[in-house]
């Protein structure tokens with residue numbers, strides 16, 4: 001087994017339900033030890049993909065291999081993986097300890113082994129002292145950790161998680177997110193993680209696989225998705241507040257690069273790439289807009305503006321900025337910061353050339369090229 | 375402030391009593407009073423016009439214990455309960471698991487299993503009377519096909535009780551299935567998938583997850599089956615009338631006979647008290663033993 005061989009290989013897998021929904025012709029390669037996030041709006045087939053890997057759903061077509069072994073028709077228990085469910089799926093009649101060692105007992109692991117592994121899993125998840133409680137006597141976060149402990153206790157090299165944080169409150173979600181990531185690194189396991197929350201995806205993933213309507217929209221490092229969205233959908237889905245997308249026809253003619261057909265062109269710009277000035281006279285060019293409102297978030301301020309003929313845009317300005325609603329402003333941007341998409345199929349056009357001329361975006365995301373190739 | 379709290383508490387207590395009052399009144403009138411009256415009645419001799427009833431103490435009870443029929447009837451009822459309760463529960467569970475699985479014509483299977491329940495016991499008994507008819511009935515037609523000679527299932531002491539038991543199981547299993555089916559549908563499918571991923575097969579999942587989660591239902595069904603094994607005697611009137619030679623006579627049927635066929639109400643009352651005591655005792659033991667080990671969600 002060479003390092004090049006992907007740990008999980010999904011080749012043209014389809015699973016179509018009655019009614020035509022499901023996943024269509026999916027191909028993914030997942031390197032060993034990576035943290036892969038399946039991202040997408042509700043109903044796009046993330047859970048179905050995960051269940052296909054788990055073996056809870058059977059592929060209509062295609063092939064799935066884990067660790068070099070074709071598992072397309074292998075039952076879930078023989079695939080050497082564990083899973084954390086959105087609902088946690090803890091057995092309500094069993095204590096925390098019994099829940100965690102359920103699988104070990106089923107597999108007839110020796111008593112001593114069970115004991116050491118249980119202690120280890122309890123330590124790792126910080127659940128010592130809760131062994132005898134029933135799931136109903138735990139808080140949401142503790143239940144989540146029990147589910148996690150159950151997933152890692154068997155020591156499988158692959159762990160699947162289906163929106164494991166969606167039942168937690170925002171603050172807890174943030175800390176558990178970090179815990180899960182740390183745990184994955186420490187144990188060196190491969191994690192496939194489903195979420196519809198793009199912040200979660202961006203902050204945790206080595207690789208994000210963005211899905212839409214049962215197909216892969218874009219797969220790559222979070223920074224790639226952010227800086228070079230392959231489609232208008234990816235551009236609008238990743239990033240918060242989202243990239244402003246508008247028909248190029250609403251822009252002054254001179255900002256549109258030569259060679260692009262304005263009649264079927266979508267222009268996109270990230271909020272942090274928008275420069276905003278109330279002085280509408282000095283600039284050589286700029287599009288005129290009206291301020292709708294502003295949102296002060298402490299370190300930065302979001303200014304939302306209305307641009308005639310579009311759905312508007314948001315500008316992200318550092319610090320506290322005060323602009324009264326109704327003020328006329330002029331918007332501009334560095335040419336390289338603009339994204340151009342085909343107005344009909346949404347494909348990215350004329351890949352952004354060098355960024356030297358661009359005003360540095362105030363984000364800390366680096367274009368990391370040393371990521372495992374997809 | 376404290377006075378307020380106390381007043382509030384008193385008011386709640388008052389509301390509580392007001393809410394239970396109607397039920398309590400009706401229960402007293404139709405359940406507690408008759409039970410006590412029966413106990414009282416069982417301590418007196420049977421009154422006739424010439425000899426008025428006098429206090430007899432436990433005389434009536436002694437008479438019962440001395441009567442060989444008493445022992446036959448009690449033994450019959452023990453066998454009846456000992457077979458109908460577990461067998462109908464097992465059938466109910468098996469049918470529920472089957473009817474809850476993803477099978478074709480699922481709703482048809484469910485209604486087919488449930489049909490015996492909606493028939494009145496009398497109608498069911500009539501149906502089985504036909505099944506059991508020697509030579510002409512369905513059962514003899516089938517056994518006859520394999521060369522067996524006609525059997526008078528209900529008319530001979532060896533098979534009468536078994537035939538009655540059969541009807542009861544047929545009637546009850548479908549009813550209990552509904553409870554299991556309802557309970558099964560509250561168990562999230564995730565649990566099965568989690569168990570599958572952990573390597574549990576169908577049997578392990580049933581034994582380690584499903585059955586424990588169904589335990590509250592099992593207790594409920596068990597108590598019902600136990601009560602029914604004493605209470606449900608409608609079919610005896612149609613099928614065997616307790617015969618032949620008391621072979622299929624159950625306790626309640628015997629009580630009915632004493633009270634309304636032989637007009638010996640004091641002995642019937644004494645027997646009723648014995649039944650009440652036994653049922654109460656069994657219920658207490660059962661709740662003590664099983665309750666502790668049951669998981670209620």
Ligand SMILES: Nc1ncnc2c1ncn2[C@@H]1O[C@H](COP(=O)(O)OP(=O)(O)OP(=O)(O)O)[C@@H](O)[C@H]1O
Nearest residue numbers: 017018021022041042043044045046047048049196
């Ligand atoms: N068992 C099923 N039978 C029929 N259709 C199904 C079934 N399971 C999923 N689908 C359909 O397949 C599509 C993908 O479902 P899936 O559960 O994978 O979505 P998802 O991306 O996980 O969404 P969410 O974020 O809401 O969980 C949906 O349109 C859904 O309606």
Ligand SMILES: [Mg+2]
Nearest residue numbers: 046047048162
């Ligand atoms: Mg889902």
